[in-house]
Amino acid sequence: MSKFFILLIITIPLLLTAKETKKIVRTPYPNITMTFYVLKSDTGLRHGSYKAEYAGKVIMSGFFKMGRRDSIWTQYNEKGKIRARGWFKEDKREGIWEFFNNKGELEQKLDFTNNEILYYQTTFATYPFKVMSKADTIMTVLDRPPLFIGGTSRFNDYVADEIHIPLHKSTEKVIGTVFIAFTIDSLGRTSNHRILKGFGKVCNEEALRVMKTIPDEWVPGALNGKLVTVDYIVPFKFDPHIPIKDALSIGDYSSGS
Numbered sequence: 001m002s003k004f005f006i007l008l009i010i011t012i013p014l015l016l017t018a019k020e021t022k023k024i025v026r027t028p029y030p031n032i033t034m035t036f037y038v039l040k041s042d043t044g045l046r047h048g049s050y051k052a053e054y055a056g057k058v059i060m061s062g063f064f065k066m067g068r069r070d071s072i073w074t075q076y077n078e079k080g081k082i083r084a085r086g087w088f089k090e091d092k093r094e095g096i097w098e099f100f101n102n103k104g105e106l107e108q109k110l111d112f113t114n115n116e117i118l119y120y121q122t123t124f125a126t127y128p129f130k131v132m133s134k135a136d137t138i139m140t141v142l143d144r145p146p147l148f149i150g151g152t153s154r155f156n157d158y159v160a161d162e163i164h165i166p167l168h169k170s171t172e173k174v175i176g177t178v179f180i181a182f183t184i185d186s187l188g189r190t191s192n193h194r195i196l197k198g199f200g201k202v203c204n205e206e207a208l209r210v211m212k213t214i215p216d217e218w219v220p221g222a223l224n225g226k227l228v229t230v231d232y233i234v235p236f237k238f239d240p241h242i243p244i245k246d247a248l249s250i251g252d253y254s255s256g257s
Contacts, residue, residue: 021048031055036064054078062088077102084150086112099150107151110219117219120147130231131223132183142221146184146232149217159236162210174200178207178236186227188218196233207236 021037028034037048046064053059057080062073069088077083081104086097096118099108109119124145131138148155176199183192193212198204211234220227 019047099154101151101153107153129221132229142223144222146221146230147219149219158214159210162213163206174203174238176238178203179233180207180211180236181231181233182211183229184218184220184232185229186220188220189216190218203238
């Protein structure tokens with residue numbers, strides 16, 4: 001198996017060089033440098049190796065084939081710890097993917113080809129969730145709680161990158177927690193986002209807005225061998241005295257009302 005993957009990795013660059021490409025280097029943000037290749041015949045189409053660096057350290061690497069991710073891709077955090085690793089085929093995940101937390105510890109291992117969860121970490125194994133069906137609604141512990149693909153660390157990254165309102169400039173109170181509730185159905189789709197409990201208009205609205213931007217990349221919860229629809233609650237903890245990314249405690253989920 002290892003020889004097969006080594007052969008693929010060597011072969012991909014050789015195939016890509018069959019088309020004439022041009023190297024592009026961009027710095028979209030301070031300390032961020034992107035190096036990739038585009039077709040000379042169509043400079044809007046990426047084709048070849050891709051590398052993103054933060055302050056000289058690689059944070060993303062992989063290959064594009066005719067504008068689509070099509071190889072093994074690896075992501076690292078700013079400290080060089082691996083965050084995700086897996087195979088893209090025509091811009092879609094396939095095969096086994098591994099996702100890691102900020103310490104470089106394995107958080108999830110998913111098989112996208114066979115739609116299987118091989119490994120996951122969760123702090124909510126004993127938490128009761130509100131399970132909704134056509135017949136009734138119950139509070140119970142699930143066989144498996146809903147999982148955001150990529151884990152808590154990836155979820156936190158989405159939130160921290162999306163929040164941009166300068167809350168510290170608001171005249172309102174900006175120290176506290178906003179609880180956002182939403183529904184995750186048996187297909188992993190989210191809906192009915194709402195403020196369950198808040199403390200100020202600016203923070204309430206921002207937490208709700210950000211939560212609505214999170215992609216529907218959830219593995220639904222399971223109970224008695226079936227996928228179920230549940231209510232999910234995320235607390236956004238704001239504190240103007242520390243950076244926004246550190247002030248958000250998204251990993252401390254709760255499902256109670």
